[in-house]
Amino acid sequence: MNRKLSAVFIIIILTITSVIIIKKRNDQEEKRLKQEAKTELTSLPKFNFQDILGKSFTHANLAKDKPIVVVHFGNFCPYCHEEAKIMSHYSEEYKDFQLLYVTKDEMDNINIFMNKHKLRDKLNLTILRYENNEFEEAFGSRSLPCVFIFDKHQKFVQHFDGAVTARTLIKYTRAANLK
Secondary structure, three states: OHHHHHHHHHHHHHHHHHHHHHHHHHHHHHHHHHHHHOOOOOEOOOOEEEEOOOOEEEHHHOOOOOOEEEEEOOOOOHHHHHHHHHHHHOHHHHOOOEEEEEEOOOHHHHHHHHHHOOHHHOOOEEEEEOOOOHHHHHHOOOOOOEEEEEOOOOEEEEEEEOOOOHHHHHHHHHHHHHO
C-alpha cells in the first residue's frame, strides 16, 4: 500500500511540476511575442487601408497640420463601444482632429457601429477597413480597442491598448493639439 501511495504521490508531484513549467514557458513565449509585435512608433507609420467605398487610403491622404487619432475597433468588442461613446459624447474635444476609425469588420457591422454611436455626424471622421493584418503590421498592436494619438506634425504622442477613460484620452489629445 505504501508503494502505491508513494507512486501516486510522485506522479502528482511530477504532474504539478510539469504544468508549472509549461505555464511558465507559455507565459514567457506570450511575453516575447507581445514584445516583438510592439512597434516603437515615433511618428505616424505608413499604411494602406481602404475607405468605405473600397478606394485606397494611405497616410498621404491625411489632412496636413491636423493632429490625428487612430482608433482600432470592432463591432463585437464591448470596450470599442465604450470608446466610441466617449468620442461621440466629447466630440467638441476632437473637432480639430482627423479621426481614423480602422476595422476588419464587414460593412454591415461598420454601419451598425457608426449608427449606434452617431459617429457619421463627425465630419472629421474617416472609416477605414483592412482585410489581413495590415493594421497590426503598421501600428504594431492587435488590441481592440486601441488608440494612437499623433500631433499635427504626425509625431507620436500616446498609445492605449484596451479601454481608456475619457479624462485620460482628453488629456493626451489636448497635448497633441498643442504641439
